[in-house]
Amino acid sequence: MEGWSRRRIGSFGRIVTGGTPRTGDEAAWGNGVPFITPTEIDYSLRNPLAGRRLSREGVAGLQTKSLPAGSVLFVCIGFSTGKVSFAEFPVITNQQINSVVPSDADSSLYLYYSLKHYAPEIRRMASGSTTPIVNKTQFSDFEVRAPSRAEQCAIAEVLGALDDKIALNERIRQSALSLAGACYESVGTGNEPEVLGGLAELFDGPHATPHKTPTGPWFLSISSLKSGYLDLAESAHLSEEDFPRWTRRVQPQGGDVLFSYETRLGDAALMPPGVRGSLGRRMALLRSKSVAVSGSLLLHAYLAPAFQEEIKRRAIHGATVDRLPLKEMPGWRISLPAAGERERLSAKLDALHTTVVQIADENRTLAELRDHLLPQLVTGKLRVKDATRVVEEAV
Known part of the structure; x- marks a missing residue:
């Protein structure tokens, strides 16, 4: 197309590889510049989420790694290689991220969208059998189309x-x-906590993972549980042929409270209506037994500080992951508002x-x-x- 050319990523501006404060340097952390790792970069959002922040001392120790607003962040190390983000505010990243500080001759936001498109190709260049790595030179030399x-x-x-x-x-x-x-x-709660099993049925999910497909019913992931909200962008799909097998125990329905019983303990979300899906690994659900206790009411009772403390107290701490003893959970007690307030x-x-x-x-x-x-x-x-x-x- 007229006016378009192939250009190296490095031609758009300065490439900066991030860094990390020294281990144990607590003085490096504070309420200043956001410190971005691959975890703070969301596939579905343009801007990085605010994670930990650096103190003035922390920023001074990483001065050469400071990035101005308008920088484009690209994860080049690890299994998140290919994640891209656009910094609307000054940030510093860890060493897994290479960032481009574009010159005034180009649009930094265009470069962000271009790298979103080319991310799968860049990821395929990664070497390393255990930890994928796209080195700084490879990243800088990769060519994209630009007008x-x-x-x-x-x-x-x-x-x-x-x-x-x-x-x-x-x-x-x-x-x-x-x-x-x-x-x-x-609203507050009633006088006495109630037995969870008297309020809701508990169902466990499958203990394996199906073959993932591009489309089809949802195979829900615990990564989709985000403090009350089910983010389907973090889940995958399974085939219609496999769906009956993966919903043999239970098929989630609107109003169910989905929760993680391993690793992401305490997180839960409400199953939206009209979504066909199966529980994923390490996921279970609570289904209210009564119209007097809606799914949303049960969800917020689960997320409330009192029940979160119960989760912490009763969690089993394993050598690799923490987990909830599902067989015991129906006997736990949970606090709800007084009966007159529930409707x-x-x-x-x-x-x-x-x-x-x-x-x-x-x-x-x-x-x-x-x-x-x-x-x-x-x-x-x-x-x-x-x-x-x-x-x-x-x-």
């Missing part, structure tokens, strides 16, 4: 409009969940979780549109004006 800066900015604006809407929706979703938790805590509170919580589900559905649609347009735009196969019309209808 003029004006065209870069136009492409970034189209794709950025979708990500901006996704980010706004994400903030609304988080606010709805926070409000739900606050509503639950404001009113359930209605509030149900409404807030309906908002959470609607936002999640909209974001999946927006992300699918972005992922459809992205490869066509960053390779010059689709004109910006054609993509703009599609995006304006969506947002």
Whole structure:
């Protein structure tokens, strides 16, 4: 396409490999610049999540690793190789991440979207049988297609409009969940905790993993459990043929409380209605026995500090992972609001979780549109004006 050329990633700007404070240097940590590792980079979000922060001393010790706003972060070491993020604020990363600080001659946001497209190819260059590594030279020398800066900015604006809407929706979703938790805590609990098994049935998930497929019913992952919200972007699919086998014990239904009984102890989420899926490994569910105790009410009782303390107290600490003794859980006690408060509170919580589900559905649609347009735009196969019309209808 006219005006397009192949360019090395290194030609866009300065490449910076991150670093880490010395082990045991507690003075390096504080409330300053965010410190980003692959964990803080989410496949479904453009910007890194705020993890630990460095103190003034910590930043001074890693001064050469400091990245300005507009830097593009790319994971080059480990099984998260290929994760990409865009820093809207100054950050410092660990050594698993190579970052590009683009010059003014290029659009940093365009480079972010371009690397999102080329990430699978870059990942395939990784060497190492145990830990995949794309070294700094390989990363810098990899070639991508790029147009003029004006065209870069136009492409970034189209794709950025979708990500901006996704980010706004994400903030609304988080606010709805926070409000739900606050509503639950404001009501208080009854006088005596109740036996969990009297309120809900407990079902265990499969102890193996099916063959993953590109589409089909969901094979839910404990990574999808995010403090009350089920993030399906972190789960996989299984085939229709395998689905009956993996739901033989139980098929999750709307209103079930999904939780992890190994590693991510204490985390739980509400199963949204209309989603066909099976429990994943290390996952179980609670299903309310009574309409008087809705799934959302049971979820927030599970997430409440009192039951979280019960989880910590009763967890079995193994040599490799911590776990919950599922056979004993029905006998545990859980605190709920007084009987007279349950119906009113359930209605509030149900409404807030309906908002959470609607936002999640909209974001999946927006992300699918972005992922459809992205490869066509960053390779010059689709004109910006054609993509703009599609995006304006969506947002």
